[in-house]
Amino acid sequence: MNNSKIGSRNFGNVGVFLGGSSHERPISIRSGKAVYQALRNAGLHVVAIDTANGFLKKMKGSKLDLAFLALHGTGGEDGEIQKILSRAKIPFTGSGSKASALAFDKSRAKRLFQRFKIPTPTYEVLTRTNWKHKIEKWAPPYVIKPVSEGSSIGVFFIEEKEDGYKKIEASFRKYKQLLIERKIDGREFTVGILGESVLPVIELKPKRDFYDYKAKYTKGLTEYLIPAPISGKLKDQLQSIALRAHRLLGLRDLSRVDFKVDHEGQPFVLEINSIPGFTETSLLPKAARHTGIDFTQLCLNLLQMANARRLKKA
Template identity: 40%
Template sequence: MAARRADEIAALGRVALLFGGWSAEREVSLKSGAAVLAALERLGVKVTPVDPQRDNLHRLAEFDRAFVMLHGRGGEDGVIQGALEAMQVPYTGSGVLGSALAMDKLQTKLAWRGAGLPTPEFARLGGDWRPESVCGRLGTPLMVKPSREGSSIGMTKAEDPEQLRQAYAAAGRFDDQVFAERFVAGQEFTVAILGEQALPVIRLETPRGFYDFEAKYQANDTQYHCPCGLSTAEEAEMQALAVEAFKAVEGRGWGRVDIMRDGDGSNWLLEVNTVPGMTDHSLVPMAAAAAGISFDELVWRILTSSNEVRGS
């Protein structure tokens, strides 16, 4: 194993670890990148950290491949993927199309609806929209989301038309595309994808109104259940749905699909993350550990999936 790994490490050449960036998720990306950097160094990989906010991206052409650990716009939306493909540098994760599509929650929902996959009813907000009309059509409460932000940034739960109006204004500070989605009361789950495999499902529990930014990265009262409490058949059904949903938006390599399960036992797709967090609060490493995959092994598997430059 060690000898084979040594040969494989040599074949990987110089690796650029992209993290930081300029999105609203910069701080999370820095933490994720630091954890991945430490793992790559432990593995003996020749790795160089690259922060697009401060480093000249032309230097990426000097590397043999790239490990993308950028969250949010500029790193998870197809922009850096397109630059890497133009330079013929292999990279981890989804291609240009998959990255761009999954980053846009509204377009993701349209793709899922077109594929016949279950996602909560929604309405695009803006123009001459009327909060009363949206509440009447979708019911309340509603989740209001900026379409192209991650880590629950800009998301608000609205209970009535006035709160919906305020939530729209709050989300609009992050994106000019905002939508409202029917709130699904029930349990929240997440399914990590590694290659073609769905890892063990994690059930999330928070005393907050929903699994928001603080619950994800700062709170100590968020609970993560793995085993998730579903029966073997129910978990397998959820895993299969997650894999189908990931493929429907051209997801590749690794990622994470978030799902709500209502009181009737129906699963509802929320969103896809094509560059999930890798911090000490993150869910993909947690799911990998439940499958017997160490953090270093997880990083290795993600890196070695970047074996060629792929079209979007």
């Protein structure tokens, strides 16, 4: 992507889609408000649209030319809002519905990663009917996570087998499917993609045992090292894998790929986020800022990508 500045040209009526009804609603509201304010300050005509309920009437009444998606989790990253906007012929930031759904389903994404030799921790899908049988083959430590969820919501570690059974049973009261995954000990990194450019590698050093929801969204609970203090070889490796994963899933405009690197220096893709956070503590804006793209410019750049698709169809 060309990182030259994009001015606040006439994008028409822009809707910032935020909120929704997923577990990540509070983060989506923070992301959406930040984007909304940045675009307003840039002189754009912007309307905020909360998709929690009854948003279609407001969406149609706003006569939108473009949509900026600041939704996280179910209803935002799973391809559903993308289908609605596509049917309404409103170009939007980020990936299309099929690619979004693929990235949001960790089991489908990991299946592709394995097929195309993108390193990812060994895993299995657990259901309410098969989990007790499948888990017998697994020795702790391992990770349990929902198949379709973000922001580390619902993720927990099992260190003792007896402890695991109760936690898994409780988790199945919320989720139909879970992922059991080999726990990787080592350093944690993330790599953002913007357009066709790979952003600098960030190392995450949480002050808690696990980079969980609280560590992600509470100031001061995680140290971010940018650029990450790693060798050129590992940097190139992480950036190359991130771009391959982004392209393999058919994503566009932006994504963020989360990694663990074990003590032998082997990287593993944990997951890929099709709509990364846009809060004050979010990682993709931090990485973009390091390359000279401030938050407002980042939002304008993404709108320009959506606008280019609109002009192409005109």
